[in-house]
Amino acid sequence: MEKNSRENNTADIASRRDFLRKAGTYTAASLTGTAMLLSPKPSKATANVSWAEHFQKHYRLMTEEEKAEAIERLEKRYSEEFGKKVSVDGSTAIDGVLFGYALNIQKCIGCRRCVKACVAENNQSRGKEQEIEWIRVLRLEKGNFSEEDRDKGGYPDDYGIQVGGNAYKPAGVVLEGQHYYEPDKVPEKDAFYLPMQCMQCEKPPCVKVCPVRTTYRDPDGIVVIDYNWCIGCRMCIGACPYWARRFNWGEPDLPKEDMNPVTHYLGNRPRMKGVVEKCTFCIQRTRKGRWTACVEVCPVGARKMGNLLDPDSDVRKVLATKKVFRLRADLNTYPKFFYFMD
Amino acid sequence: MKRFSSFVFDFIRAAFSGGPLFWAWLLFLSFFIAAYGYGQYVQLVNGMIVTGLNDQISWGFYLANFVFMVGVAAAAVTVVFPAYIYKHHDMHKIVVLGEMVAIAAVIMCLLFVVAHMGRPDRAWHLVPGIGILNWPNSMLAWDVIVLNGYLLLNILGGFYFLYKKYTGEPINKWFYLPIVYIAIVWAVSIHTVTAVLINTMPARPMWFHSIMPIKFIITAFAAGPSLIIIVFLLVRRFTPFKIADNAIHLLSQIVTWCLGIALFFMLSEVVTELYPSTEHAGGLKYLMFGHHGLNALVPFYWTSLGLMVGAFILLLIPRVRKNLKILPFLCIAVFLGIWIEKGMGLMLPGVIPTPVGEYAEYTPSNIEYMIVAGIWAFGFFALTILIKGATGIMLEKVKYQETTEQPSTSKHPGTAATA
Incomplete structure (x- = not known):
């Protein structure tokens, strides 16, 4: 797992329930934090800055x-x-x-x-x-023309970086890129990579x-x-x-x-x-x-x-x-x- | 000196005198202020991780409210301006109330910035001399200067006027008028600088527009006077203080025209972005239509637009605009519409998608809600007592008397600094 878990959380389509759950976690975390402050021994790295x-x-x-x-x-x-x-x-x-x-x-x-x-x-x-x-390594799709994608509005359902694309009429060429990718094996056949x-x-x-x-x-x-x-x-x-x-x-x-x-x-x-x-x-x-x-x-x-x-x-x-x-x-x-x- | 301490004492006495409704209102606000204290404490101890912010969306609810309040503070000028430039007689007396609104709004701005900072304990790094202020390079440095300067000008102008009114002395025009004129120009500057702060970053294409500063000012001149109208109507209702209908009609006209121009600017932006529909239009398109199911902001955009357009059409009708029973509701609509436009409609789509094109959704956490609500409550608290005190003096409820021996022991440290 290369994903930044915090980033990943928000990149998900945040449903209301998800938000409430997260808010709950934060509140719990806050309480722990408060307890930590009261405890005499600093447990975190920068707690005893002079x-x-x-x-x-x-x-x-x-x-x-x-x-x-x-x-x-x-x-x-x-x-x-x-x-x-x-x-x-x-x-x-x-x-x-x-x-x-x-x-x-x-x-x-x-x-x-x-x-x-x-x-x-x-x-x-x-x-x-x-x-x-x-x-962060961006995975970019190779620009293959795909007959199948042609009528899908030009974009896959997933969200990510729109590198190529088009304004009104889908041409079928999809060049999407993103930094969340989990392949079994790299390099993947249909992708190239751009680290930033x-x-x-x-x-x-x-x-x-x-x-x-x-x-x-x-x-x-x-x-x-x-x-x-x-x-x-x-x-x-x-x-x-x-x-x-x-x-x-x-x-x-x-x-x-x-x-x-x-x-x-x-x-x-x-x-x-x-x-x-x-x-x-x-x-x-x-x-x-x-x-x-x-x-x-x-x-x-x-x-x-x-x-x-x-x-x-x-x-x-x-x-x-x-x-x-x-x-x-x-x-x-x-x-x-x-x-x-x- | 004795006069001054008696002024401070009497101002506080006037500020904190009121009926059960007044005390209930303060108590109600205090509840939120206490929650704010707790929220800010939790955030200080744990860091900003208790917010809904993240590396994709690192500016959020706090800064959105900050930007909005800067606008409200700047709008105090719409009261001052007609009074002094056009010698509008009815406005003249109530300028000081506008200044009180400005003081409360700037205090809120500063609190929102503190809430936004990751290390508020290091705020002293900004103070020239003991710290480093990266002026003139950093736009934030400019903002620090203009905001604090505006606060000082309003405190100086407002309280000097009240003090003279209190003691019954004539106002020294050579001292007072320059402050007022400088404050007028300064008010425009605070919103300009705040707009420039965010529109000078080509990394954020939605903000990277030269229309931003003027749009900021024009929306502020719609939202600010809306709030001021409501405040004036409340002052008329709950205090014997006289505010002429004419003053309110002038303000509602300002609201109408500024709102119309603001809508025109919004239209210009939409056409400019959506017609070519480049990658740079991503933020605006996300705001208006969502992006592959990520559409948390879409309802806010259309609600805000609906409120603004609806209010504008109604305000255009003189009979409606001049009806003081309907006007407050229109003012609330304008205020709310622009608040949404500045918050959900400007701050968030500016940072979504990220510079690498990633779309992420942001929902403020409970701590953020607590802190924002608390700062608003704090602002209303400050506004209430400032206006109470000011009207007390303006109505000559409290007045300096040479003979009375005022106990100076109750001098309040907080307000003593207003000299």
Whole structure:
């Protein structure tokens, strides 16, 4: 099951009864929450945030000493909460590096190993209540002409993304896409796949709309978030044309044993409820010269990344030799995430 | 200083004096306010997961109400404007009531925003100096400035007028009139900025229209005066305060014309979207006709349209419009119609389908209903006592007397800040 259970809930055709049932669950959950607050021992990851952490400055405005202090504070808290030695990295962008990414849609088989690897690497919330994934793989139907569909109004009964289609007269060609798919085997014969994640735009609309500058573009081109400064207004979610940002609706559910202890302040450190998160090109890895988790795990080598300023990097080679496109180029966001075909 | 403390004391005394009906009304509202406190507490402890919102639909009921209330607040200008620009005599005296409506509405706006925020505990991050306000880049930063500024202007203008009336001193025109004129322009700005806040995101094609700011203002100038008419009629009925029929007729004319223009804008939008019927029309089509069985919003759209069109046709008939027995019902229809149009009709289809084209339905959770109802109750509570206090002073029920020794111990901390 790749589905985000919370998303899935709402994607269902919500009947009245379903709503009432859900409301009941929420109320029950609220009562548990209240009980949790009263119990002396914090059971959730971010329950004992210190005053110092609560009143710290925006990360970018901190002096070096303040940054070191903040990081030490976090390392101590995370280590206690997760029962293991957790490191929080604060390494800055390397000079002369601008990260770029290229994804081969011809090779992608839709297996979603990247999604799984991303969740494991980046400490996203998991479990029934709230499952957060930074990568979503869209399954797009191949454009076969089907005589049968011709008189069905051009659309299948299921809902999803209308990629092609027509305005008035059904032509019979159905190009629907969606990210909820559960095949027995991938790749499927009649489909191709288009994974989406944060495009690390050069002109990110999310950065522009943030009222407190909590999200910003670092010099290596990665758009980052100071989770401790985010006020949770979700303007960035509204502004993102790629649906790349996720919100921690409740306290993230991150099991101790699965937590990845190698973290970065602006990347995969455990988040708290009420803040936004998204793909950071695995900042904790890439700034140390490693591949992102998704590049590393891809079984077909569809994912390439590297330094856009280096002519010998994988991504530059792709740009030079392949047919490349970006999503929603009309919006002038200048993504550094390219799609290509052989 | 003694004068001021006696003003505060007398204002509160006037605000909280009334018959059994008045106290029953406050008690009734308090019930919802208590539920609001509980709902907000549950949401703070558990996070926004107690709402019906999700990653597909991350803006919902709270922001819909916020947008609507900004309109009501802005509409206070329709009372102030004719009074000062056209020197409309009957309006002049009741400007202060419009300002009280604006104060209550802006307070509600701020509460809706707090309810919408994932981390209200970090609201101080917005305060320049101790935090960072991303101005002028972020439209939300603009909104923070114009809303708080509008609140201050109305408190300053409204209470300065009342204070002078209370002490019997003449009004210093060089101080008061600039505030009034600035407030008029400012009122337009709060709704413009709120519209621009959501229409500057090409990721949300339904909102990405240049018609949005003017449509916001024109719908606000239909809904706001409708509320103000109802408030005036209630004030006339329950207090000896005189409001001339003429003032109400002028307001109902404003409602009629603004409603007509609003309907024309809606028509323009529908034609522009549905004729080419591109992918970008998805939101509007979902709102009007539903999408493969997902049609939760469809009844709201047509109800709202029916209320607005019906009210408009009736308001066009002078005999009906001038009948003060029928008018309140038409006002309620307009108010309700636009409330639906701004809530279910604007906020939700703006985010459905998502940027990747996913359709999902959203129903507010019980906690959301509790909080929204509670904030409305809080707003009506504030409005009631503000108007009670203001009419008390305007009717000279309470007046400053040099000789009386007022005990200043009962000074209320909340209202003392209104200086």
